[in-house]
Amino acid sequence: MALDLIQSVTGRAVHVPGDDIDTDRIIPARFLKCVTFDGIGEHLFRDVRFDERGEKREHPLNDPRFAGAAILIADRNFGCGSSREHAPQSISKAGFKAVIAESFAEIFFGNSTTLGIPCVSVGPEHRAALVARVSADPTTLVTIDLQEQVVRAGGDLAVPFTIKPGARESLLRGTWDPIAQLLEGADEVQKVAARLPYVQRAAAQ
Amino acid sequence: MGKSLYDKVWDLHKVRTLPSGEDQLFIGLHLIHEVTSPQAFGMLRDLGLRVRMPERTFATLDHIVPTDNRKRPFKDALAEGMVDALRKACTEQGVTFFDLESGRQGIVHIIGPELGLTQPGMTIACGDSHTSTHGAFGAIAFGIGTTQVRDVLATQTLSLQRLKVRRIQVEGKLGPGVYAKDIILEIIRRLGVSGGTGYAYEYGGSTIEGFSMEERMTLCNMSIEGGARVGYVNPDQTTFDYIKGRPYAPKGEAWEEALGYWRSIASDEDARYDDVVRIDASAIAPTVTWGITPGQAISVKEKVPAAEDAANESERALIREALEYMRLEGGKPIEGTKINVAFIGSCTNGRLSDFREVARRIVGHKVAAHVRALAVPGSMEVARAAEAEGLDRVFREAGFEWREPGCSMCLAMNPDKLIGDELCASSSNRNFKGRQGSPTGRTVLMSPVMVAAAAVRGEIADARDVFGI
DSSP: OOOOOOOEEEEOEEEOOOSSOBHHHHSOGGGGOOSSOTTGGGGTTHHHHBOTTSOBOSOGGGOGGGTTOOEEEOOSSBTBSOOOTHHHHHHHHTTOOEEEESOBOHHHHHHHHHTTOOEEEOOHHHHHHHHHHHHHOTTOOEEEETTTTEEEETTTEEEEOBOOHHHHHHHHHTOSSTHHHHHHTHHHHHHHHHHOHHHHHHHHO | OBOOHHHHHHHHHEEEEOTTSOEEEEOSEEEEOTTTSHHHHHHHHHTTOOOSOGGGEEEEOOTTOOSSOOOSSOSOHHHHHHHHHHHHHHHHHTOEEEOTTSSOOBOHHHHHHHTTOOOTTOEEEESSGGGGGGGGGTOEEEEOOHHHHHHHHHHSEEEEOOOEEEEEEEESOOOTTOOHHHHHHHHHHHHOTTTTTTEEEEEESHHHHTSOHHHHHHHHHGGGGGTOSEEEEOOOHHHHHHHTTOTTSOOTHHHHHHHHHHHHTSOOTTBOOSEEEEEEGGGOOOEEEOSSSTTOEEETTSBOOOGGGSSSHHHHHHHHHHHHHHTOOTTSBSTTOBOSEEEEOHHHHOSHHHHHHHHHHHTTOOOOTTOEEEEOOSBHHHHHHHHHTTHHHHHHHHTOEEOOSSOGGGTSSSSOOOOTTOEEEESSSOOOTTTTSSTTOEEEEOOHHHHHHHHHHTBOOOHHHHTTO
């Protein structure tokens, strides 16, 4: 199973403001009733984008100027709460290829990486500079360069970002979905199982 | 320097370092449920793979199970489809499934410990962020996404980065009417909802050592609400006594052998920690949330914060957003806020000791006329034990509905939901916007006894006053 090497992501960007945006807000629980992730992109940020009657509210994702954006910009602790992969799946299925934020919740970060969605962290001032740029001109092209660890916007703005080294490596190497590597280690897995007393006990019974 | 439990258990379960620099980690126990796992079986089929060690995975139903009428087929066709998908996959792959009629069904984080599946020194994964609950036994337990559920099914391993370890030392005696729930709400309030990102929390100190297993589970359960994917307590005699005799507990000679392993993985006296935080338990009062994150909490006697009190603009924005959503006024007491619904249950506080403690307080009291009050046991075992003691009658006589086991009103994936902007006094773990099923519904988190006090008064109240604790 060959995966794409993700060395950079380029596209237009949209800012969804707010610290501590949780996975219930990214995708409300009532849309988790599915046995596949198909079609889940429609429900991204459902309750902040639409009112109870299904009418559009004012929200960056409802703003036609940002339609087709490939990069989501968020604030602090994005994706906190539940481990539901439905959250990054809905972001991905809605057409986003990467997320820039000041920081990410642990499980959300891991789930996104496994789907090949880079989540990169920038400082508050750099985040504000990026937001100012794309808000002033929504057609601004933003590039997340994973080799150089820098976000570029509109030719002259460049800000550094951080990302867990393991996640960066796996995106660059095209091993962000780790299944092939995990399958390769089968013999060694057997050895670990053999040294764990509780696994042996179960095998003996 | 010695090693922490986290480092010992990690090292024992580490298969190898992957080229990315992450570790391939063996998973000792895998728990699955109907919401985040059926899709993983589909991914497995797409890859032409089978479950590698079906004897290390256990399945049950919790999130979508109705708690008023469990008759199949469920009224909700989507829910019925998810149950079917999971049941079929388990049958095909030889995974043990604790179905609705098994007598063992319940919230995954309640049945794991109850059946003796959860044991010290294990790595435990489940597609649910409250998997940290199992850390109460001295296991490394954490929530995973669906693709990772696939990884565990296919390989019994995961690709993970090792966390740092923060020791949270809790000392002192709890005041009357103060519970494990108040301790964890205080920890989250103090360290913040993202303070634990990148850390495993090791809870210790005299307060925690004195806790029962059920109290330790409440504590570890909400680690993720503080940003920590893993939270644990070192195993001790309390742990061993709880496990002994349970259906999946080791027996006879195997028991003695297990004890040796369990003692060996506890943190060394001189273990190295990346950070240490000290908490004085005796200073903590009954705590309630006032906002839309679990870190927005105050003692029931405090006033709701006002935006002006905050140190900077981003804090002010968070307070304003929370007050607007909660329809609360900054600077006013939280006590006296009218409630519409009271919910006792969930993987945080749906265990026998929770219902016992509330029952002994509410005898002779009545739920206020305008309040809808639900008591939902976390598992069939909890329900049976509570009913054998007559707790269901106590709850019913007080005006609670006594329901069948499930996640119920914690997360709005079953018929138990808030309506409109109802305000719920809840023993669950999350007060996010819309969490309890209505996009405008409001949640105030607190201990079960505080929920009972709110139910009786019809408004947020100090349980110590209401019940004379």
